[in-house]
Amino acid sequence: MxxxxxxxxxxxxxxxxxxxxxxxxxxxxxxxxxxxxxxxxxxxxxxxxxxxxxxxxxxxxxxxxxxxxxxxxxxxxxxxxxxxxxxxxxxxxxxxxxxxxxxxxxxxxxxxxxxxxxxxxxxxxxxxxxxxxxxxxxxxxxxxxxxxxxxxxxxxxxxxxxxxxxxxxxxxxxxxxxxxxxxxxxxxxxxxxxxxxxxxxxxxxxxxxxxxxxxxxxxxxxxxxxxxxxxxxxxxxxxxxxxxxxxxxxxxYWNFGDYIGIGSGAHGKITKKNGDIIRTVKNNIDHFINGNYLKKKFIVIKEEKCLEYFMNAFRLYQSISQKQFEERTNINKSYIKDKIKKAIKEGYIKEKNNFWNTTKKGKKFLNSLLEIFLD
Missing domain, CATH: 3.20.20.70 (Aldolase class I)
Structure with missing residues (x-):
């Protein structure tokens, strides 16, 4: 499960x-x-x-x-x-x-x-x-x-x-x-x-x-x-x-956990039991105070799940668990193997013992690293 x-x-x-x-x-x-x-x-x-x-x-x-x-x-x-x-x-x-x-x-x-x-x-x-x-x-x-x-x-x-x-x-x-x-x-x-x-x-x-x-x-x-x-x-x-x-x-947030976002202008991220991730955006104050809370609600597509995960995880100065990636996204790591190989080849990350680590170069050129997963 x-x-x-x-x-x-x-x-x-x-x-x-x-x-x-x-x-x-x-x-x-x-x-x-x-x-x-x-x-x-x-x-x-x-x-x-x-x-x-x-x-x-x-x-x-x-x-x-x-x-x-x-x-x-x-x-x-x-x-x-x-x-x-x-x-x-x-x-x-x-x-x-x-x-x-x-x-x-x-x-x-x-x-x-x-x-x-x-x-x-x-x-x-x-x-x-x-x-x-x-x-x-x-x-x-x-x-x-x-x-x-x-x-x-x-x-x-x-x-x-x-x-x-x-x-x-x-x-x-x-x-x-x-x-x-x-x-x-x-x-x-x-x-x-x-x-x-x-x-x-x-x-x-x-x-x-x-x-x-x-x-x-x-x-x-x-x-x-x-x-x-x-x-x-x-x-x-x-x-x-x-x-x-x-x-x-x-x-x-940075470990791609869930959060309810309540209040005017708040954003939320909720994972369903089937692994789907729902994003919510709440209305501006004029609508909110009249009981119209939800402005937008959508399911994050598979490709964007990967990007969103790494946009958060690569900010941290700690090893990134491949197991956590699979648990938080409901995506097998084999799905991103070509992107990981490219990031390693460019010197942005290293891979060891089922963990990924961002290099100094990867931290310095974080946007370039993320562009690999945006591709």
Whole structure:
């Protein structure tokens, strides 16, 4: 019988105080009081519809993202988590994360969030440089960012700091200073990734004076060395953690696990007992708040299963089990043997003892490696 993968829950809260120019996620600017009670009611109904698909599996992790989910009141979050637990099985060891921005309104709610069952916080710092924060249109400064970290440290040791490099006019020293300040507060996890400008964002048509490739390379090289020397293990392309503090929710994504996606703009991936993979996309807020939750639902074709699996797995700094590939895709590895041979010949991966390993070249030219499976 086909073995179903582990499953997580993603909850999307679409509102923000301001839409950042680089943001590519579905979000809406908060113009008045949030319809919090009504939205939570619809989130739970959306969950009830998707819960039918999960075959009684226990949820291993919950991630509340956005948007800016910490705009919800602590009572709203408490009610949401309590009602979710009535509807589906949640592991007693589940990692439950909420994203938050370091504004005064939000970090004052941290303690109450923890009382609601939240056991991991992800703080969107991006940079500690107040001038750069203005350039990327964030709504706080260095002082507020540090205050938020100090507040979170008082109540929870498991927290992530989101940082970006490659910002407009950012120097090598600017980027390294961000990492030095971050590690001073000893977060359990650091997500450190390059600013990328997507075509459908506000910044796409602007001349931002981004650092050139030479500077980016030096930032990445020296920053990576600094984080490793500071005791952080790089377990994914842009993720570093203290021992045993890897993000369980994201690891489930990267290992091609399943996840229910509820809320306006959320995406989901559910595997059926016959091995078919269903993708779901939820409606925008205007439709969602009127009870029309599902925008799109489709079965992933065989060729795209392989590509999707490797788009996730090749990001990780660990061996890729051929057995896991077969279990998570319901596809025999012989189906991709020619593509694997080509990837080995090009020097992107190595094969040993029923495992695949991405080489340094494969990590450096990840898009070229993935193009083999896109072919």
């Amino acid at each position: 086909f073995k179903l993968p582990p499953i997580s829950l993603y909850i999307h809260i679409p509102w923000c105080l301001k839409k950042c120019g680089y943001c590519n996620f579905y979000s809406k600017v908060k113009k008045s009081t949030l319809p919090e009670e009504e939205y939570i009611k619809h989130l739970l109904k959306d969950l009830e519809k998707d819960a039918i698909l999960i075959n009684q599996r226990t949820i291993k992790s919950i991630f509340i993202g956005g948007g800016t989910p910490s705009l919800l009141t602590s009572n709203g979050i408490k009610k949401l988590i309590k009602e979710i637990k009535k509807r589906i099985n949640i592991s007693h060891t589940a990692e439950i994360t909420i994203e938050a921005n370091p504004t005064t309104l939000e970090y004052k709610r941290f303690l109450n969030y923890k009382d609601s069952g939240i056991n991991r916080f992800s703080i969107g710092i991006q940079t500690f440089n107040s001038d750069l924060l203005k350039k990327i249109e964030r709504t706080y400064d260095k002082k507020e960012a540090i205050l938020a970290i100090e507040e979170i440290k008082k109540i929870n040791i498991n927290f992530n700091l989101d940082l970006m490099y490659g910002l407009p006019n950012q120097s090598l020293n600017d980027a390294l200073l961000d990492l030095k300040i971050a590690t001073k507060y000893n977060p359990s996890h650091i997500s450190w990734y390059q600013l990328t400008i997507e075509p459908n964002t506000i910044f796409y048509t602007k001349n931002l004076n981004l650092p050139n490739e030479k500077i980016i390379f030096q930032i990445l090289k020296q920053g990576d060395n600094f984080l490793k020397k500071s005791g952080y293990n790089k377990y994914e392309i842009s993720s570093y953690s203290r021992l045993n503090y890897e993000c369980k929710h994201n690891l489930n």
